[in-house]
Amino acid sequence: MKLRTLIVDDEAPARERLKSLLAELENTQIVGEAMNGEQALQLVVDLSPDVVLLDVRMPGMDGLEAAHHLSSLVEPPAVIFTTAYDEYAVNAFDAQAVGYLLKPIRKEKLVAALQQAGRLTRPQLQKLTAAGAGTEHRTHIAARHREGIRLIPIEEILFFLAQQKYTTVRHAKGEDLIEDSLRVLEEELGSQFVRIHRNALVNVRHLDAIDRNPEGQYTVRVRGSTDALQVSRRMAGELKERFRI
Amino acid sequence: MNTEASSSTLTPFYLPDFCTSRAALGVVLIVELTALILTLAHDSAALSFWSDLARSSVFLLWIGLAGAALLCGARDRLKKMPVAKGSTAVLALIVGLVVIVSEGTFLAGRSEFIESAGAGTLFPSDHWSFVGRNVGISFVVTSLALRYFYVTHQWRRNVEMQARARVHALQARIRPHFLFNSMNTIASLTRTDPARAELAVQDLADLFRANLSEKRNTITLEQEIEVAQIYQRIEHLRLGDRLRVIWNVAPLPKSALVPGLMLQPLLENAIYHGIEPRPNGGAVTVTGESSGGLITIVVRNPVQQCESEHEGNHLALANIRERLALMYGERALVKAGRFDDEYIVTLRFPHVESLAKLTA
Numbered sequence: 133m134k135l136r137t138l139i140v141d142d143e144a145p146a147r148e149r150l151k152s153l154l155a156e157l158e159n160t161q162i163v164g165e166a167m168n169g170e171q172a173l174q175l176v177v178d179l180s181p182d183v184v185l186l187d188v189r190m191p192g193m194d195g196l197e198a199a200h201h202l203s204s205l206v207e208p209p210a211v212i213f214t215t216a217y218d219e220y221a222v223n224a225f226d227a228q229a230v231g232y233l234l235k236p237i238r239k240e241k242l243v244a245a246l247q248q249a250g251r252l253t254r255p256q257l258q259k260l261t262a263a264g265a266g267t268e269h270r271t272h273i274a275a276r277h278r279e280g281i282r283l284i285p286i287e288e289i290l291f292f293l294a295q296q297k298y299t300t301v302r303h304a305k306g307e308d309l310i311e312d313s314l315r316v317l318e319e320e321l322g323s324q325f326v327r328i329h330r331n332a333l334v335n336v337r338h339l340d341a342i343d344r345n346p347e348g349q350y351t352v353r354v355r356g357s358t359d360a361l362q363v364s365r366r367m368a369g370e371l372k373e374r375f376r377i
Numbered sequence: 378m379n380t381e382a383s384s385s386t387l388t389p390f391y392l393p394d395f396c397t398s399r400a401a402l403g404v405v406l407i408v409e410l411t412a413l414i415l416t417l418a419h420d421s422a423a424l425s426f427w428s429d430l431a432r433s434s435v436f437l438l439w440i441g442l443a444g445a446a447l448l449c450g451a452r453d454r455l456k457k458m459p460v461a462k463g464s465t466a467v468l469a470l471i472v473g474l475v476v477i478v479s480e481g482t483f484l485a486g487r488s489e490f491i492e493s494a495g496a497g498t499l500f501p502s503d504h505w506s507f508v509g510r511n512v513g514i515s516f517v518v519t520s521l522a523l524r525y526f527y528v529t530h531q532w533r534r535n536v537e538m539q540a541r542a543r544v545h546a547l548q549a550r551i552r553p554h555f556l557f558n559s560m561n562t563i564a565s566l567t568r569t570d571p572a573r574a575e576l577a578v579q580d581l582a583d584l585f586r587a588n589l590s591e592k593r594n595t596i597t598l599e600q601e602i603e604v605a606q607i608y609q610r611i612e613h614l615r616l617g618d619r620l621r622v623i624w625n626v627a628p629l630p631k632s633a634l635v636p637g638l639m640l641q642p643l644l645e646n647a648i649y650h651g652i653e654p655r656p657n658g659g660a661v662t663v664t665g666e667s668s669g670g671l672i673t674i675v676v677r678n679p680v681q682q683c684e685s686e687h688e689g690n691h692l693a694l695a696n697i698r699e700r701l702a703l704m705y706g707e708r709a710l711v712k713a714g715r716f717d718d719e720y721i722v723t724l725r726f727p728h729v730e731s732l733a734k735l736t737a
Contacts, residue, residue, distance in 0.1 A: 142556070142656075143615050149565035168656055192656040216557035233555060236564035 137244060138179065139165040140172040140195070141187040141214065146235060150185060150214075153166060153239055160246065169193025170272070177280030181209050184247050185233075187213040193283075195269050196221075200257050201274035201281060210249035218277045228256045230267035273301055275308035282308060286324065290338050290354045290363065293316055294331040304356060320370070322352055328352050328371060329364040343369065389457045390463055391530035396449040401442070408441035409434060411518055419444060424498070432499050433576045440478050444471050458718075468516070472637050475515040477649050479508045486736045522537045528585060551588055552645065555612075577614055580607045587638065595704070595732065598672070599631035603641045605663075612648055619658025626674075629665035633672055635729050638698040642693040651678030651720060667728060674724045688707070694722070701726055 135138050137160055141147045147165050154160050163179045166172040168374065176184060183257060188195040195213055202208045213232040215221055221369065225232040231245050272283040288304040296310040299317070314333050325333050340355045342363070350371070352361035363371060393400050419429060423625040447470055448455070455463045485491060486500025501507035559581055566574035587604045602624075609622050622644070640663070647661040659679045666673045694713050701709035701724065709726040 143562070144617050145569075145615060146558075148569055149561065152565075152568050189653075191654045217553045235561035237561075239434055289732040290679035 133160050134161040135183060136161050136163045136181045137246075138163055138172065138175055138209070140167075140169075140183045140184060140190075140198070141165075142167050142190040143187075146187065146214075149235075150237065153237065153242055156239070157243065157246075169198035172198050173274070173281060173283060176202060176209060181210060184244060185209045185212050185214055188213050188218055194281070195256070196260055197270050197272070199252055200261070200270065200315075201255055201272070201283065203254055204274050204276055205281060206276075208251050211252050212245050212249050212261040214289070220264045221260075222324055224260045227263065227286065227348050228259050230256060230260065273310060273312075275301060275310050277308070284308065284322065287335075287337060289335050290357050292325075292333040293334060302357060302359075326371065326374060328367050329362055332361050334361065340357070342375070342377065381619065387461070390458070390464075391451075391460065391527050392452075392455065392467065393526065394449075394452065395445040396452065401445055404441045404445045407440065407518075411514075412437050423613050428499070436482060437444045438477070440471075440475055443478065444474055447471075447474060460527075464527075467523060468519055471519045472512055472515050476594065477512050479511045483507055519556065519620060538699065538703060538732070542703055550582070554649070554650065555645065558615055562611075566614070573614065577611060582610050582623045583607050584611070584641075587635050587641075590637065594632050596637045597631060598629055598633045598635050598692070601635050601637065601640050602626060603631075605644050606636070608641050608644060614649075616658065619655070620652050621658070621660040623660055623662045626665035627665060628667055629672065629674070630667055630728055630730070632730050633667075634704075634730060634732065635726070636697075639697050639700065640674065640676075642697065643724075645678055646693055646722075647678035647720070648735065651680060654681055670728050672724075672726055672728050675721060677719050679718055682722045697724070705729070 137154060139147050139150045139154075139162060141150070147167075151162060151165070154162050156235055162183050166175050171302075172186065172237065172264050173193075175181075186195040186198060187328060195288055199211050199329045202211065211231070213221070213230065214235055214237065215227060220234065222234070224230075231249050232332065233241055233245055259308040259347060266351060270286065272285055273289065274281045274283055276282075284303045284305075290302045290304070292314055293300040293302065294314045295309075299314060300307045300311055314327070314331070318327055318333055319335075324336055326339070327333050334354060338355045340353045343351050343353065343360070346352065350368045351360040352363055352371075393403075395401070395404070412430060415433050415437075416426065416430040419433075424432070448467065451466075451470065453464060457499060459648075483501055483504055485500075491500060503642055550575070559577070563574050563577050566577060567610060569575050578612065584604065605659070606624075609620075651661065652659050661676065661678045662678075664675045694711060698709075698711040705726050710724070712723040714721065
């Protein structure tokens with residue numbers, strides 16, 4: 133059986149080179165190529181390749197973030213990162229024993245990497261992010277659904293609501309469930325979001341109004357949603373301070 | 378000496394620290410030399426050469442060492458003053474000291490102790506001529522010393538600046554990111570388009586030659602623009618349609634002299650920070666103007682919304698600023714900053730076409 137590979141790189145010559153190298157290998161087959169992280173995720177869902185050759189530095193969603201989202205799939209593909217020069221990423225890959233190739237890629241190294249390629253685990257990915265191998269925070273939140281994953285751009289998210297086991301993401305196009313906890317989300321997206329309650333994290337960009345009812349309870353209204361979100365007594369002070377009210 | 382213009386940039390104060398023993402030795406040396414000059418010039422019938430020298434030496438050592446102590450004590454205050462004010466203060470201090478010591482010496486010569494010892498001939502007889510002459514001499518000698526200290530200080534500063542500029546130039550050399558990506562592009566092109574691969578290798582070679590050149594301190598603007606355009610060509614192979622560079626440089630005088638690799642790093646920054654992170658790319662604009670003997674070059678690129686300032690960016694800018702300052706002094710200007718959704722770097726420097734004019 134042939135190894136089905138997907139090539140992901142924003143630079144056309146880099147994709148060309150990988151294509152010609154892979155074409156020379158007997159037991160591999162190229163199933164597709166993508167120019168950025170978003171495209172890659174879509175193609176992975178559509179084509180379910182065995183291995184993804186993933187460039188680290190790409191505009192929009194970079195390779196590390198794409199790998200994060202891939203790992204939330206039921207059957208994620210193996211990932212091999214490619215990079216021309218990135219000290220941080222390479223050190224992190226070495227530390228986590230993650231497969232990577234340095235451009236210009238040598239054929240022997242490519243063969244070896246394909247043989248050893250494995251899936252990335254969540255702890256590995258978290259350590260890679262912590263080591264600064266990619267951009268500081270995600271550009272998208274991935275929600276798993278029947279046909280694969282839905283990518284929600286951070287700027288389109290109105291708020292997160294914590295439920296018992298999952299977290300609800302309310303966004304411009306509806307609602308989805310994700311597995312990340314509010315604490316993790318707040319740590320990562322801190323500057324763009326504000327915590328208003330133990331169970332709610334709101335996108336500052338979509339904040340519409342802060343109201344106060346006769347009992348002295350604060351609620352928050354968000355553009356694009358009719359819900360009035362409760363502000364806890366503990367968070368009210370911080371909220372007022374942040375918006376100088 | 379153009380103290381006014383340099384005062385703002387001249388920190389720390391140019392005088393050496395008179396609190397050190399080394400400086401005290403220097404003072405003694407200056408004092409003895411002055412005493413020697415005075416004695417040689419002084420045609421005294423009443424005293425032998427050696428007595429005259431000893432007498433002047435003792436008198437001047439008083440002034441010299443007291444002056445050093447005075448400057449040592451006043452150092453903290455002097456340091457805070459601009460050059461012109463500080464120099465005037467030093468001059469006033471020393472001349473004032475000379476007046477006091479001269480007066481003291483004259484009065485001592487009139488004292489009974491000296492009279493009875495028969496040493497009156499060693500002391501001055503004419504009160505006002507003595508004090509007046511000393512004031513004049515101290516004024517000239519102190520001025521000369523100040524000038525000497527100022528010039529040595531400027532020279533040392535220049536040497537330091539050049540050394541620093543050289544270090545920065547090394548650091549500002551082409552990004553490894555660019556080198557390896559270019560190598561990858563070439564590796565790819567050798568299979569698909571050997572002719573373009575060949576061109577890319579030649580371009581890369583030219584770019585590195587410009588980078589490694591020892592003579593890169595001054596080149597013509599035309600050469601500099603060419604280097605930047607070679608760089609652009611290589612990046613274009615890699616980034617394709619995502620990269621557009623708009624050159625509006627026709628009004629620039631081609632033979633004007635500039636420090637080498639002044640424009641290329643700006644273009645590199647603009648592409649690295651402004652174009653590469655954008656999925657659809659964008660345009661870098663290079664605009665050149667020349668009027669009233671001044672050349673202005675503006676490089677602008679789009680910026681991401683929440684993009685912060687970059688370390689690499691600052692390094693390249695600091696390096697260009699320093700090299701322009703080294704070449705044109707305070708007549709050169711480098712400005713950089715974000716304006717709405719654009720990052721704009723402005724270079725302004727005098728239009729000079731010969732090195733001789735530059736050093737004049």
